[in-house]
Amino acid sequence: MTKTNHATGQKTDDNANWWRGAVIYQVYPRSFQDSNGDGIGDIKGITSRLPYIASLGVDAIWLAPFFTSPMADMGYDVSDYCDVDPMFGTLHDFDIMMAKAHELGLKVIIDQVISHSSDQHPWFKQSRSSRDNEKADWYVWADAKPDGTAPNNWMSIFGGPGWEWDGVRKQYYMHNFLASQPDLNFHNPQVQQAVLDAARFWLERGVDGFRLDTVNYYFHDHLLRDNPPHTADSNEAGLDAPDVNPYGMQRHLYDKTQPENVGFLHKLRSVLDEYGGRTTVGEVGDGARSLQTVAAYTNGGDKLHMCYTFDLLGPEFSAAHIRNCVTSFQAKVLDGWVCWAFSNHDVIRHVSRFAPTPQDRVAIAKLAITVLASLRGSVCLYQGEELGLPEAELAFEDLRDPYGIRFWPAFKGRDGCRTPMVWEGHAAHAGFSDGTPWLPVPAEHQALSVDVQDGDANSVLAHYRAVLAWRKAHPEMIDGDMSFIDLNEDVLAFVREKDGKKLLFVINLALKPNQVILPLQLEIKAVLPLPGMRATMASGVVHLAALDGFCARL
Known part of the structure; x- marks a missing residue:
């Protein structure tokens, strides 16, 4: 089925489900490939490496921000939502990259950082100039308390108060991140329209979707109520320093995840639906409430297409933890969709988090992609993880x-x-x-470079390619149902099922061998060679080496 883009008259493929079970490769533009010798990666560099990305067998790329920016937070402080920073190239370079990606069969997802802007954005410069200009209410401004202190106790994720005094307006403005990243006021309908217009700008250029940075941070409590204290350790920021960052000492009831956010996500989805075949993936950092938030943002098919949380981005790599993350998601997010990842640009690379010693890194890297590719949901890979970096x-x-x-x-x-x-x-x-x-x-x-691993059949890179090809050859793995089997605590055992076809997986996440007696009710039709794994079965017993996996058709 096709739809017509009524702004351009262009027919677009309306494959509404291409993203469901897709494998997305995250590119961090500053660090991917430099084409002009200035030491900073750029869009021309990305274009030159697209054939490599396609060779992995992924479905899409996600580009971290490349917009005009002072780069105080590496591009997550945007000063122009509708242009490319000269550091990365031009809009023409972007269009060429888009065409090349589509030629190779790759979808393109780009970041949208709309909870806040740079303080160098023209919107903020006008907003701070007076209390009565046309954009005076485009950011979150508030008077000081009588003693001159900030309006409330909200904290910045980057340390210290979440408010900065401005001597021109003689008011504080809110910033969840750096003081140079003021929060936009989404209670103002004009702000909502402006960011939706920015989204349309990129949709018109053919992008296939958006990764929405800090998607639950758009609205704040308009009464500016204080957050209560947190009573237990909580990685509210979604970063790796909860015990050194006072941000985690509060329950963030009022500075983010407000109910009004759902209404805006309806509006955003309506814009994407006009174009057909586009998608959204939201980043949700909401501590213990994350799955509840994901459910609110993805259930119903009329808001976000999918979200990811930080549940698998922590230090634990165990069967119990992974099973708990998946079952909790399935229980709370009834008809929504998740995008699983072990690494991204904000957390320590997972082979360092998961491997007890450097000697375990290759085996951990191989098993991790085997696990990730087997879960129900979409998959996000971070550049370099396919090399085991x-x-x-x-x-x-x-x-x-x-x-x-x-x-x-x-x-x-x-x-x-x-x-x-x-x-x-x-x-x-x-x-x-x-x-x-x-x-x-x-x-x-x-x-561990690409050319070192490229010709090695036993490399991490070769394993990634083999696993992703295996996943693509088995529809059950892409969007089939998933149900767990109780075996033992070191083993992750589950069935993936679609259209009456069933695959059994038994994965040993322990650093020691394991033997598993399969339940009698499981009728094995055939043992399937799972790429890179060594497990065998005899007389209903699966013999697994350390960090090993087994697959069979039921």
């Missing part, structure tokens, strides 16, 4: 991440997962750039 160890003087600089040395920040992609094992800077990279390239990473 560990977290980079950086010196303080090398850091660029304001979050890491703020909390050093208790927390080293996010630069360790943002170092340049490694392409060539013997080239300067691993083939990322002819200049000095914005972050150093670790020698440990260079030894």
